[in-house]
Amino acid sequence: MINLNATATDILRGIREGRTKAADLMAATFDRIEAANPGVNALVSVLDREDALELAHQADQTEPVGPLHGLPIAVKDLANAAGFVTTMGSPLFASAKAAKTDDIMVARMRDAGAIVIGKTNTPEFGLGSHTTNPVFGPTRNPWDVSSTAGGSSGGAAVALATGMLALADGSDMMGSLRNPAGWTGTYGLRPSFGAVPSEPHADSFLPQLSTNGPMARNPKDLALLLSVQAGRDPRQPHHTPLDQAGPSRPLRIGWLADWEGAFPMESGILDVCSDAIVALDALGHEIVPLSPGFAADALWDSWITLRSWQVATSLAPLEALPNGRAHLNRQAIWELDRGKAMLALEVHKASVTRSQWFAQAARLFEQVDVLALPTAQCWPFDVDMDWPKEIAGQSMDTYHRWMEVVVPASLIGLPALAVPAGFGSHGLPMGLQLIGPRGSDFRLLQMAEAYHTAVDWTSKRPDV
Numbered sequence: 001m002i003n004l005n006a007t008a009t010d011i012l013r014g015i016r017e018g019r020t021k022a023a024d025l026m027a028a029t030f031d032r033i034e035a036a037n038p039g040v041n042a043l044v045s046v047l048d049r050e051d052a053l054e055l056a057h058q059a060d061q062t063e064p065v066g067p068l069h070g071l072p073i074a075v076k077d078l079a080n081a082a083g084f085v086t087t088m089g090s091p092l093f094a095s096a097k098a099a100k101t102d103d104i105m106v107a108r109m110r111d112a113g114a115i116v117i118g119k120t121n122t123p124e125f126g127l128g129s130h131t132t133n134p135v136f137g138p139t140r141n142p143w144d145v146s147s148t149a150g151g152s153s154g155g156a157a158v159a160l161a162t163g164m165l166a167l168a169d170g171s172d173m174m175g176s177l178r179n180p181a182g183w184t185g186t187y188g189l190r191p192s193f194g195a196v197p198s199e200p201h202a203d204s205f206l207p208q209l210s211t212n213g214p215m216a217r218n219p220k221d222l223a224l225l226l227s228v229q230a231g232r233d234p235r236q237p238h239h240t241p242l243d244q245a246g247p248s249r250p251l252r253i254g255w256l257a258d259w260e261g262a263f264p265m266e267s268g269i270l271d272v273c274s275d276a277i278v279a280l281d282a283l284g285h286e287i288v289p290l291s292p293g294f295a296a297d298a299l300w301d302s303w304i305t306l307r308s309w310q311v312a313t314s315l316a317p318l319e320a321l322p323n324g325r326a327h328l329n330r331q332a333i334w335e336l337d338r339g340k341a342m343l344a345l346e347v348h349k350a351s352v353t354r355s356q357w358f359a360q361a362a363r364l365f366e367q368v369d370v371l372a373l374p375t376a377q378c379w380p381f382d383v384d385m386d387w388p389k390e391i392a393g394q395s396m397d398t399y400h401r402w403m404e405v406v407v408p409a410s411l412i413g414l415p416a417l418a419v420p421a422g423f424g425s426h427g428l429p430m431g432l433q434l435i436g437p438r439g440s441d442f443r444l445l446q447m448a449e450a451y452h453t454a455v456d457w458t459s460k461r462p463d464v
Helices: 008-016 022-040 049-060 104-111 154-161 179-184 219-229 269-282 296-319 330-341 344-367 401-410 441-454
Strands: 072-076 115-120 144-148 167-172 187-190 211-216 252-255 286-289 370-374 416-423 429-435
Touching: 008 022, 008 219, 022 049, 022 072, 022 115, 049 115, 072 104, 072 154, 072 167, 104 115, 104 167, 104 219, 115 154, 154 167, 154 179, 154 211, 167 187, 167 219, 179 187, 179 416, 179 429, 187 219, 187 441, 211 219, 219 416, 219 441, 252 269, 252 344, 269 286, 269 370, 269 416, 269 429, 269 441, 296 330, 296 344, 296 401, 344 370, 370 401, 401 416, 401 429, 416 441, 429 441
Parallel strands: 072 115, 252 286, 252 370
Antiparallel strands: 167 211, 187 211, 187 416, 370 429, 416 429
């Protein structure tokens, strides 16, 4: 019997060594999807079972073509995968034709032997950290199906947590690989900007807030998928090489907690994350309470300016479609209207703040090797809510202010790894962000692998 909760590394080793048939793995995967997906709604646009089995039989009849040979995978429904509709969770595209080509990252996974069997659910246009949309509905947290799984890679995280997938891709502008990982007890890595090439759109210099990346149930599997996704591509020449060397000594970890009180946190989050910090300390790393030396409000002002400006450039063509604006949700309209109204000098001012934070972060990395923050400021909220309006008595003034804790890494393209931190008194998971200098992705993963094997909460799986 195939253990779908085994590591992707072990499953793939079984296929390479002939102990596991890709067709048997596919059959077990579809059994699991049929049992678990109706209750959580993580996978959408799933292939017909017989068609998927035929692809797996073909994989069994050929020599392995790459490190993911024979592994079922589903692609986040913001990326193009040939043969599948890319809906982006929007009614504008629900009836669109299937994509004819793969995006760069998807092509790399297919070239490595992965078998694409469907899409993972995402918020409409990927906006907000709550995976729900008018096309497919909400993705539910497997630890409590009345709660959100986060987003925008919520479908991917839930598919991993429930054993429907062993590896998953995602994307991260504002915590989309980190927040759902933290809320489902899985791992998500926002890579260094430029490590995983994005699509070659018209402008490649100015929009540098978002990146694709891997999700998994353990750091070793994250490293496997990152090695497939990352690397140069001449169509998108912005490239950040990744240092393959692991830590040769215990690391100094700067604990930023709640940014000196600037980030409101729900009760219990800092306690759970402090336990994870203690576990890292027990592994020999030095924990340093650290002052960020930078105003959170300045980061936020810079972020929402650059984000709205960037999001508006992608949404403006959709608004121009017949009845296009009528099909945009209020988050999209908020970003679109702000971005369209922006002056060039406002954008310049925001980028100056970003540059100042980049310089300050470099100074912090002269004192420590890693920065640490929670992955979220609140626990998973009710799946029927749109977003939290208040945290710890403080009003949230935008649809995404409650995700402010992810901005320090996103604003300047730093690698940020979400690791499971533990569980609150209500039994829901929380995660910890480990943030390093650009290019230090594999160092973070190697540190996390030791952590993964040392603490018991990283192996817990929901009973779904």
